[in-house]
Amino acid sequence: xxxxxxxxxxxxxxxxxxxxxxxxxxxxxxxxxxxxxxxxxxxxxxxxxxxxxxxxxxxxxxxxxxxxxxxxxxxxxxxxxxxxxxxxxxxxxxxxxxxxxxxxxxxxxxxxxxxxxxxxxxxxxxxxxxxxxxxxxxxxxxxxxxxxxxxxxxxxxxxxxxxxxxxxxxxxxxxxxxxxxxxxxxxxxxxxxxxxxxxxxxxxxxxxxxxxxxxxxxxxxxxxxxxxxxxxxxxxxxxxxxxxxxxxxxxxxxxxxxxxxxxxxxxxxxxxxxxxxx
Numbered sequence: 147x148x149x150x151x152x153x154x155x156x157x158x159x160x161x162x163x164x165x166x167x168x169x170x171x172x173x174x175x176x177x178x179x180x181x182x183x184x185x186x187x188x189x190x191x192x193x194x195x196x197x198x199x200x201x202x203x204x205x206x207x208x209x210x211x212x213x214x215x216x217x218x219x220x221x222x223x224x225x226x227x228x229x230x231x232x233x234x235x236x237x238x239x240x241x242x243x244x245x246x247x248x249x250x251x252x253x254x255x256x257x258x259x260x261x262x263x264x265x266x267x268x269x270x271x272x273x274x275x276x277x278x279x280x281x282x283x284x285x286x287x288x289x290x291x292x293x294x295x296x297x298x299x300x301x302x303x304x305x306x307x308x309x310x311x312x313x314x315x316x317x318x319x320x321x322x323x324x325x326x327x328x329x330x331x332x333x334x335x336x337x338x339x340x341x342x343x344x345x346x347x348x349x350x351x352x353x354x355x356x357x358x359x360x361x362x363x364x365x366x367x368x369x370x371x372x373x374x375x376x377x378x379x380x381x382x383x384x385x386x387x388x389x390x391x392x393x394x395x396x397x398x399x400x401x402x403x404x405x406x407x408x409x410x411x412x413x414x415x416x417x418x419x420x421x422x423x424x
Contacts, residue, residue: 167410184304234277259414275311300406386418
């Protein structure tokens with residue numbers, strides 16, 4: 147039951163993400179599959195009678211196709227090929243971490259839409275594409291220098307890895323743009339050396355002000371400052387981005403560690419801050 151409940155909550159959290167983030171979420175596994183296919187297949191370059199990958203060399207002999215380890219073929223493996231393999235392995239590890247970070251960013255309540263998690267995901271996704279591009283560049287620039295690849299041309303696996311690099315780049319850009327759009331705006335005041343946070347605009351329209359009667363005048367200030375969850379402690383926190391001040395510090399911490407939805411407007415709580423009533 148706990149697993150099913152967590153899964154349902156994760157799906158609900160994912161649905162609340164923006165369309166761009168959801169698209170990026172599905173692009174990541176596509177890129178990982180393409181990268182794995184490109185790394186594992188022996189078709190980085192080929193000729194009429196042979197083809198070569200990062201790990202194997204295959205050639206046609208009469209009616210049969212024979213494959214052998216690239217190390218057996220080359221004997222003394224060239225540095226450029228080893229470098230390509232190393233950067234591909236690093237990129238694969240980065241890709242797996244990127245997928246994990248993406249799940250934390252979109253499905254896990256405690257880390258959903260967290261700025262630190264978002265920027266960490268962007269960094270790992272960018273590094274994945276960067277290492278991938280380095281490996282492709284090394285291979286493309288040096289494969290013709292080897293005598294056994296003189297008549298070879300770049301082939302399918304090489305192109306597939308390039309497509310994976312493009313997808314990683316698209317995902318990183320989507321996340322970066324989304325994070326910049328979701329960040330609260332700041333304003334620089336000319337008479338101050340510091341940048342102050344712009345006032346938060348509530349998402350809900352203000353309620354009409356009803357003058358208190360003599361019967362309610364005594365308890366009005368207490369009721370307005372009362373936490374709407376526990377109805378005991380005073381309101382102490384403001385929720386962002388909706389701007390509602392509705393809960394005490396204890397109830398706010400409880401909400402932030404569970405559903406992260408404002409009790410007033412039910413929108414997602416990106417951040418809560420301590421509120422001081424002047």
